[in-house]
Amino acid sequence: MSSTQRFSLLKSEDWWAVWLGLFIFVLGLGKLAGMDLLGWVVKANVWTDLSKALTPVSDAYKGMPGILSLLLTYVFMLAVTTIGAATMGWNLKRFMAGFTIIFWITYACWICGNYAYIAATPDVLAKFKIPWSLSLTGEAGFIVALLVGLILANLFPGVTRFLQEAARPEWFIKTAIVILGATIGIKASESIGLAGTVLFRGFCAIVEAYLLYWPIVYFISRKYFRFTPEWAAPLASGISICGVSAAIATGAAIRSRPVVPIIVSSLVIVFAVVELVLLPWLAQGFLFNEPMVAGAWMGLAVKTDGAAAASGAITDALIRAKAMTALGIAYEKDWILMAAVTTKVFIDIFIGIWAFVLAVVWCYAIECKPGEKVSPVEIWYRFPKFVIGYVLTFVILLAIGLSSPDLVKTAKAGIAQADSLRGIFFALTFFSIGLVSDFRKLREEGMGKLALIYFLCLFGFIIWVGLFISWIFFHGIHPPVIKS
Amino acid sequence: MPEPALQKPLPEEEQYVELMPAEKKLIGWSLGLGIVLLAILILASRSLS
Numbered sequence: 001m002s003s004t005q006r007f008s009l010l011k012s013e014d015w016w017a018v019w020l021g022l023f024i025f026v027l028g029l030g031k032l033a034g035m036d037l038l039g040w041v042v043k044a045n046v047w048t049d050l051s052k053a054l055t056p057v058s059d060a061y062k063g064m065p066g067i068l069s070l071l072l073t074y075v076f077m078l079a080v081t082t083i084g085a086a087t088m089g090w091n092l093k094r095f096m097a098g099f100t101i102i103f104w105i106t107y108a109c110w111i112c113g114n115y116a117y118i119a120a121t122p123d124v125l126a127k128f129k130i131p132w133s134l135s136l137t138g139e140a141g142f143i144v145a146l147l148v149g150l151i152l153a154n155l156f157p158g159v160t161r162f163l164q165e166a167a168r169p170e171w172f173i174k175t176a177i178v179i180l181g182a183t184i185g186i187k188a189s190e191s192i193g194l195a196g197t198v199l200f201r202g203f204c205a206i207v208e209a210y211l212l213y214w215p216i217v218y219f220i221s222r223k224y225f226r227f228t229p230e231w232a233a234p235l236a237s238g239i240s241i242c243g244v245s246a247a248i249a250t251g252a253a254i255r256s257r258p259v260v261p262i263i264v265s266s267l268v269i270v271f272a273v274v275e276l277v278l279l280p281w282l283a284q285g286f287l288f289n290e291p292m293v294a295g296a297w298m299g300l301a302v303k304t305d306g307a308a309a310a311s312g313a314i315t316d317a318l319i320r321a322k323a324m325t326a327l328g329i330a331y332e333k334d335w336i337l338m339a340a341v342t343t344k345v346f347i348d349i350f351i352g353i354w355a356f357v358l359a360v361v362w363c364y365a366i367e368c369k370p371g372e373k374v375s376p377v378e379i380w381y382r383f384p385k386f387v388i389g390y391v392l393t394f395v396i397l398l399a400i401g402l403s404s405p406d407l408v409k410t411a412k413a414g415i416a417q418a419d420s421l422r423g424i425f426f427a428l429t430f431f432s433i434g435l436v437s438d439f440r441k442l443r444e445e446g447m448g449k450l451a452l453i454y455f456l457c458l459f460g461f462i463i464w465v466g467l468f469i470s471w472i473f474f475h476g477i478h479p480p481v482i483k484s
Numbered sequence: 485m486p487e488p489a490l491q492k493p494l495p496e497e498e499q500y501v502e503l504m505p506a507e508k509k510l511i512g513w514s515l516g517l518g519i520v521l522l523a524i525l526i527l528a529s530r531s532l533s
Contacts, residue, residue: 200532204525211518215511222507226500229507365506472522473529 013171016084018389021178023080024418025393028182031414032400032407036060038417041076042069044107046138048116048128057420058413074103077424084171091165098166106145106431107424113141121321123330135325139317142310142430143277149434150273160435169306169432170244174386176425177309177341181393182415183422184338186408188394189401191480194335201473202296202342208469209300209347210354213240217457225453229366230256233358234264235450239457241354242347243268243303249351249382253359255367266441267454272307273437279463280311284318288326291319292474293467295336299343300466306429312340313426335479343470345387352382 009015030037039058047053054066061069078099085095113119118140120133134140153160160167188195217240221232233254238247244265251261279302283294298311316336323329359374397415401408441447 197532201529204529207525208518208522211514211521215514215518218507219503219511222503228501229504361506361510365509366504472526 010087011089012385013088013168014174014385016088017171017174017178017386020080020084020175021181021386021389021393024175024179024421025182025415028179028414028416028418029411031410031417036417038414038421040064040069040072041417041420042066042073043420044110044114044138044141044423046114046116046119046124046128047111048130050111053111053114057417070107073421073424074100074107077103077421081166085166094162094165096166098163102163102166102428102431102435105148106427109145109148109431110138110141110424110427113144114138122325135321137317137321139314142314142427145427145431146273146276146310146434149431150437150439151434153435153438154440157438160438163435167432167435169429169436170304172425172429172432173306173309174384174389176422176429177305177345178386178389178393179418179422179425180309180334180337180341181390182397183334183419184341185394185397186401186412186415187332187334187338189398189405189408192398192402194477194480195338195398197477198292198335198339198342198474201477202299202339202346205296205300205343205469205473206346206350209466210241210350212465212469213462214354216240216461217453220457221453225449227453229362230254231260233362234261235453237351237354237358238264238268238303239454240462242305242344242351243272243307245305245348245384246351246354249355250358253355253378253382254362263447263450266438267447267450268303269433270437270439270441271454271458272302272304273433275302275458275463276307276311276314276433280314280318283315284322288319288322290471290475291323291331291336291479292339292477293470294319295339296343296470296474297467298340299347300470301463304433305344305348306433308344309337309341310426310430310433312337312344315340330482331479332482339474341390345390348384349387351384352379355379355382 024038027037036058039056039061041057042054043057045053045055051066054070056062056064056066056069078096081099082092082096086092113136116128116130116133118134118136119138120128120130121135121137122133125131125133136143152163184195214236218232218236221227221235222229227235234247234251234256237250238244238261240246247261247264247268250256251258251264279298283297287294287297294315295312298315299308302308302311316334319336320331320333323331356374356376356379359378363374397411400411
């Protein structure tokens with residue numbers, strides 16, 4: 001990382017996630033000043049009649065055709081992301097063409113996922129006059145987007161290469177998380193005790209993730225798979241902490257060759273997709289009566305920010321649907337997702353500290369080089385900047401909710417509009433994760449041993465230790481129940 | 485993400501060195517601290533709830 005990149009507020013996806021997220025957040029807050037600045041944003045509805053699948057998010061725009069609302073949303077998102085892409089120096093023609101294709105395919109997938117036979121929950125079957133449904137909620141569209149992305153990535157590499165410039169799952173999800181901070185902040189103001197509990201226990205859980213996962217994976221890599229420290233450290237961070245960011249931060253901290261974290265990262269992405277496809281369904285099967293355990297489990301077990309938040313969203317939808325069917329309980333939306341994201345955000349914050357610890361150990365005890373020193377400012381360099389945006393939106397909405405309860409209803413309406421864009425960023429993340437997940441990499445020369453240790457550690461103990469820790473800190477805690 | 489240069493060198497080709505004392509210390513301290521903190525944090529979360 002060059003010093004220019006380190007200090008620039010306009011040259012990294014991380015900072016641009018903050019700017020985009022805050023911009024959308026501020027537009028959403030326009031409601032508080034009586035301005036409906038995002039009311040035209042499209043919203044996908046559960047449908048049996050396709051003409052009713054799309055509507056603007058605000059009633060103030062109810063006369064606007066859904067397709068026009070979608071077109072305006074596309075133009076808005078293309079404009080704001082292109083400004084970011086231009087400032088970061090990306091190939092603009094490729095980005096705009098790629099983003100256009102990605103946006104329309106993603107939204108088509110989302111509309112498919114909202115088909116009533118797939119998405120309708122049991123309480124609305126009568127409204128749609130259908131006898132049954134898979135009850136997956138509208139988030140099923142995320143899974144459709146992921147599957148289409150995976151098919152393109154693995155069967156049509158030429159198309160994938162063309163779309164590569166705009167397939168940015170980490171940028172999309174970090175932007176979504178900044179906006180999510182506002183949604184969670186306003187909810188937290190109404191259930192402050194529960195929000196505090198989730199924050200504290202999320203912190204507890206990640207301390208354990210670092211201190212227990214990492215040394216075990218490192219030891220197994222070194223002792224039984226006979227990797228050198230240069231490979232074992234990024235691999236341990238990639239498998240046990242937070243995937244791509246952790247592998248890259250660790251690689252930089254121990255001064256490994258650039259190829260090492262890149263290879264580890266490609267494995268992380270592939271396995272994160274496997275987890276994303278498996279774990280939410282597993283959680284729905286046996287954790288529907290412990291929803292917050294399920295959410296924290298996604299944050300602890302699923303690597304990469306994109307896949308973890310995506311798993312949290314799917315788990316949120318699946319468990320709420322199952323709780324309604326099996327227990328007759330309607331949990332409030334997004335609390336399970338909050339547990340996943342909170343855990344993940346704490347993990348991200350600690351990457352910098354852990355990378356600093358490793359840099360010190362490597363510099364002074366493992367690969368001692370004369371005159372080499374490690375500065376604590378490295379912690380700031382590795383700090384995930386999008387967390388600043390998440391905390392800002394969370395705290396601002398929490399403060400508004402606590403200090404002016406009469407503004408909560410208006411603030412909620414404004415944030416709901418911003419949240420529609422957050423949903424689109426989520427959907428773009430799913431499709432982009434699929435696009436960057438090339439399973440053929442596993443067949444490439446030399447990847448077998450890395451993939452084997454990744455598989456053994458991930459499915460042998462990381463997922464289960466993560467479940468154990470999530471259970472310890474989150475069992476017995478439930479999201480608020482919708483009274484009606 | 486750019487395609488990684490997978491050709492060389494991958495771990496199989498490199499010289500293995502036994503676990504060094506500093507690595508053993510790092511593993512031991514991390515695990516030990518993790519287990520102690522686990523107990524403390526469980527107690528803290530129970531007493532706060």
